[in-house]
Amino acid sequence: MKVLVTGGAGFIGSHIVDRLIEAGFQTVVLDNLSAGCLANVNPAARFIEKDVRERDLVDLLGAERFDFVIHQAAQTTVPKSLADPRYDCDVNIMGLVNLLEACRSSGVKRIVFASSAAVYGDPAVLPLHEEADKQPTSFYGLSKLTAEKYLELYYKNFGLEYVTLRYANVYGERQTDSGEGGVISSFLTKALVGEPLTVFGDGTQTRDFIYVRDVAEANYRALFTANANRSYNIGTGQEISINELVRLMQRLVGKPLITQYAPPRAGDIYRSALKILAACANLDWQPVYSLAEGLGRTLTSLR
Numbered sequence: 196m197k198v199l200v201t202g203g204a205g206f207i208g209s210h211i212v213d214r215l216i217e218a219g220f221q222t223v224v225l226d227n228l229s230a231g232c233l234a235n236v237n238p239a240a241r242f243i244e245k246d247v248r249e250r251d252l253v254d255l256l257g258a259e260r261f262d263f264v265i266h267q268a269a270q271t272t273v274p275k276s277l278a279d280p281r282y283d284c285d286v287n288i289m290g291l292v293n294l295l296e297a298c299r300s301s302g303v304k305r306i307v308f309a310s311s312a313a314v315y316g317d318p319a320v321l322p323l324h325e326e327a328d329k330q331p332t333s334f335y336g337l338s339k340l341t342a343e344k345y346l347e348l349y350y351k352n353f354g355l356e357y358v359t360l361r362y363a364n365v366y367g368e369r370q371t372d373s374g375e376g377g378v379i380s381s382f383l384t385k386a387l388v389g390e391p392l393t394v395f396g397d398g399t400q401t402r403d404f405i406y407v408r409d410v411a412e413a414n415y416r417a418l419f420t421a422n423a424n425r426s427y428n429i430g431t432g433q434e435i436s437i438n439e440l441v442r443l444m445q446r447l448v449g450k451p452l453i454t455q456y457a458p459p460r461a462g463d464i465y466r467s468a469l470k471i472l473a474a475c476a477n478l479d480w481q482p483v484y485s486l487a488e489g490l491g492r493t494l495t496s497l498r
């Protein structure tokens with residue numbers, strides 16, 4: 196099996212690459228290093244420095260003949276999508292279409308796509324199942340939802356199989372504090388050096404935090420599921436408030452943490468938790484790391 200991982204030098208992508216290498220797959224990473232770094236890339240993988248928007252991507256995929264593509268490369272932050280909607284659209288939509296064209300012409304069997312809980316917007320009822328109403332509140336959520344629609348139509352029109360994974364807030368080793376779910380890495384880094392933690396809003400807002408190795412496993416299983424050509428939520432189904440998160444971190448770090456409160460950020464949703472029954476049943480997957488365990492592993496990597 197030969198697999199291309201776009202964004203494989205980034206946080207989640209690099210863990211997916213580790214999982215593929217462990218499975219003995221020939222793994223190639225494509226990344227423009229705008230946010231990721233070479234140190235993240237498993238030495239057993241081949242690295243290509245390239246932007247997913249480059250027109251000659253089609254030649255590369257034509258020459259390499261990948262069986263599968265796992266697409267993680269993206270503009271990943273809500274605030275950036277609001278500050279620069281054109282850039283968000285360029286990378287997350289035009290970049291995807293460029294990649295899909297290359298997949299179609301080179302005979303890729305299946306693409307696995309990193310979508311986000313941001314496609315749902317601010318829901319009234321939780322936890323969210325896949326068919327819930329989708330009203331993104333940011334251009335980032337909109338670009339992910341649009342990308343999902345492209346995948347559906349590439350399958351219907353050209354037979355390119357896909358699996359969309361809508362991640363909750365992912366955390367773990369190698370995360371920087373710039374990404375969508377970066378609150379944990381930001382808090383842990385600050386906690387270790389005794390700096391105050393900035394909570395946007397009053398801390399009662401909730402998130403569904405999923406450990407990165409569980410997400411990598413879901414990507415791996417999505418390659419082989421017989422239940423492809425649809426979207427799956429990838430989270431834990433548990434709603435944790437930011438204030439609870441701080442309390443849990445305090446116990447793990449072993450000292451009192453100083454918190455300061457700032458106004459909520461534009462585009463951020465208030466509550467989030469995903470129903471994961473479909474992924475458990477159809478991908479034969481379930482999260483195996485508790486929040487305390489995942490936080491502990493992340494903390495160890497930062498010390």
Ligand SMILES: NC(=O)c1ccc[n+]([C@@H]2O[C@H](COP(=O)([O-])OP(=O)(O)OC[C@H]3O[C@@H](n4cnc5c(N)ncnc54)[C@H](O)[C@@H]3O)[C@@H](O)[C@H]2O)c1
Pocket residue numbers: 201202203204205206207208225226227228229230231232245246247248266267268269270271286290309310311312361362363364365366374375376377
């Ligand atoms: N981290 C989360 O909590 C979370 C939640 C939901 C969805 N996602 C999605 O998961 C995917 C991975 O996110 P991450 O947290 O690992 O982010 P990340 O920034 O660590 O990884 C993204 C990688 O893509 C690369 N990249 C960006 N633009 C590129 C381009 N134009 N061409 C080639 N490479 C490019 C970056 O250099 C980086 O290595 C993204 O699609 C993101 O939107 C992440």
